[in-house]
Amino acid sequence: MKNLSNIIAISFKSILKNKRRNIFTMIGIIIGIAAVITIMSLGNGFKQTASEQFEDTGAGKDSATVNYMTSSGEGAKDNPFSQQDLDIAKQVNGVTDAKIKESDDQGYSAKMTNAQKKGDVSILKKKEMTSPEKGKGFNEDDNELNKKVVTVDDKIAKDVFNNDAIGKTLYIDDQGFEVVGIANDAMNPSAVNMPANTFDRYMGQLTQDFPSLQLSLADGADKKEVADKVAKELNKKGSGAGDGNYSYTDMEEFMKNINKVFDGITYFVSAVAGISLFIAGIGVMNVMYISVTERTEEIAIRRAFGAKARDIEIQFLVESVVLCVIGGIIGLIIGILVASLVDAVTPDYIKSAVSLSSVLIAVGVSTLIGIVFGWIPARSAAKKELIDIIK
């Protein structure tokens, strides 16, 4: 149809000619779409972080993690995953490899042996620590060179060095390390940061408080069955069998449940936003009806000079669709901005991830509202008999 583009151009011009009213009409759509997009972005972001973290703990494909807990709940004194235990695990059918899994944010417990004060510290391996709260920290070169440097936290600095720690020597297991900075770690009290290579060289015999065993599985092996079997074997013969319990936690199942909860929240918010979009749609319909009534004379003039009923219908329909789509796009942008803002001001694990599907939903839903709620007024505009309205 050749004059379709003409009619669409007329619709655009009409919208621009009534800016204020159209903006108010759009606000409903904008808020609804923005709410949906914000929640979807944050939900997706959280799911991504969660799955990355589980991937990290060994819940990824073809691998499983077996944990050890002492009966008392405190950290294990001796390594519950000795070389012997690894061999036991490897012999279980379906396991291709087994190794001790280290976690980046779990410390290694060690004894502090300074003359002034003795006690436990928790050593964290870091490749570099270039911006401690005080001091200059250490960089990757120090790590490569196995330099015996550490940073300590406020508690150690106060207890051991009377708040004057920089440049002093901290003894851990009778080995001296120069204190080069002060840095705190919320997860580990008495935290000491040490270059990773230095640690491996001098402190390699230490184990983490809550170590775990990472299993690599053969293709097609049933993860749960194999991991449970390993845990059972270790409970019988493992070196820590007397003091505690080896167990397999199905992280995948756990993650699925978390995702389910998040999906539920997303759907609930979407439903609420859906109601607001419905109301916004009624608003659009209302405004379009007013517009049709106000512009009866325009309709009459256009009809008298050759517009078909369908031309009038398309004109009003396009107006309402364009109105809604513009609202949808503004809502999309606001939603993305709000989600990024939430991402920026909240802790790391809340992230915003905008997916293509949320863009499609924003544009699709707003187009749909425009068509559904614009169609009825457009139809009534087209149905007016020229003889009745040309007065």
Place this chain on the structure above:
Amino acid sequence: MIELVDINRHFKNGDEENHILKDININIKEGEFIAIMGPSGSGKSTLINILGFIDRGYEGAYLFNKENYKKSSDNELAEIRNKTVGFVFQNFKLIQNNTILENVSIPLVYAGLGSQARKEKVINTLHDVGLYDKENLVPNKLSGGQQQRVAIARAIINNPKFIIADEPTGALDSKTSEDIINLFMKLNKEHRTTMILVTHDRKVADKADRIIHILDGRVQREEVVE
């Protein structure tokens, strides 16, 4: 070109039925300048609605170039109006929040012309009716006479076969009225466009080739102006 044979028109008004047009027989030849005169309520507007393919609810036969369009669909009639008729109204009927350019373009939009071609044609036509550099103004920035010129430009832009002007001078002062009538006469002479002009004003009607007097829904008499 136009042949009305025994046209009758009734309007239902609740239980009552009003008989507005009674046995109208009119012939209009191509290039003629016709004036239709008659008091209010005599049925002039009803008559021109039939002539302008707006009203199909009549009895009798309306032959345009020997063809009867009574059975045509609404869409077909829209197309016929677009190609054959140009309307000029007493109160101009310009779309107030559209520019002169957009107003005059309307028949071309529905004829399917592109925007560049439309603009060119609109400016030429505005020059024909004596308006210069007004195309980007809105109607209420113009005087009544100028607005009526815009309306006339809109009526003639698609080269219609005939123009129906419903009291085109009714809202204008006598000087402007004369200008507008002279414009109609010029268009009639130069383009041989058939004019059907409804008026109360004897002075206006005297410029026509022929005057048709209507009273109480009947053609009272026809008068050829010398």
